[in-house]
Amino acid sequence: MITRLPMENFAAHDIRSYSKMSARELARSYIVDGLFVPGRIELRHWETDRTVVGGASPLGRALVLEAPARLKADHFNDRRELGVTNIGGPGAVTVDGRRFKLNKLDCLYVGRGAKKVVFSSIRKSTPAKYYLLSYPAHTRFPNRTLLAWGRDRIGCARDRESSFPQQGDSSRRDQELPARHGLHDYSPGKSVEHDASPYPCVPIGGLPVL
């Protein structure tokens, strides 16, 4: 018998029920907690846009991403794309045998159709923590990384167009380079939320990235 990865569901509440919620109900309905449990993969499903949000926190043992029962699929990525961002120590994600090393703030796009996604940490003492976000996908795009420049360089990210490093798919590197990646500049007095003006948006696979 196959044990499926559990995945709690968050209902898609409408604006009328929002108004009637207590503070506790509001928090339970919209705050997602407990995503990063050492040694485990945690997944949550939100009915709105069929969102899956999760965390993978491998320690000594690598963690395999399975398809929760709700997805009615043999593999997690059968009909989905997946964005992975490492917010912890150095690690590696292996997709169908291909290994992508991810340091802190590095991202990996995993396209529809991937069969086996495995998360691991390089060092148990500084484990990786992978934030996961996934949506249904109707097109398969290549797996690829989106590498951060380093935490001290975030503020300069906006100026660094056209020379974005990546792993994999080197033959397609030029045409797939984004003009702008997902790290916003910030400075004292400037909002760190995204501003409401239109952005040129570069999709990584099917996921828009700012």
Next chain:
Amino acid sequence: MPPHTHACRSEVYLYFDLNKGGSVTHYMGPGERVRKLKLANQQAVLSPPWSIHCGSGSTHYTFIWGMGGENQEFSDMDPVDPKVVR
């Protein structure tokens, strides 16, 4: 800010790298009925299409913004005048 909604997209925010004891207040809802959510380090918040979404921190924080929906060009946003937010 300024706040806005977008009926064609929902979003998810993960707040992380907060200092110990730090928190982020996330604002949600329609502009005229905004409510607050207090978030701790490494918590995510779901932002429905009908909701504004912005935050303020008691300390420095980092967030990951992700979205699902039908529009990638960001011409679908409805701004909410901060004067009407309450």
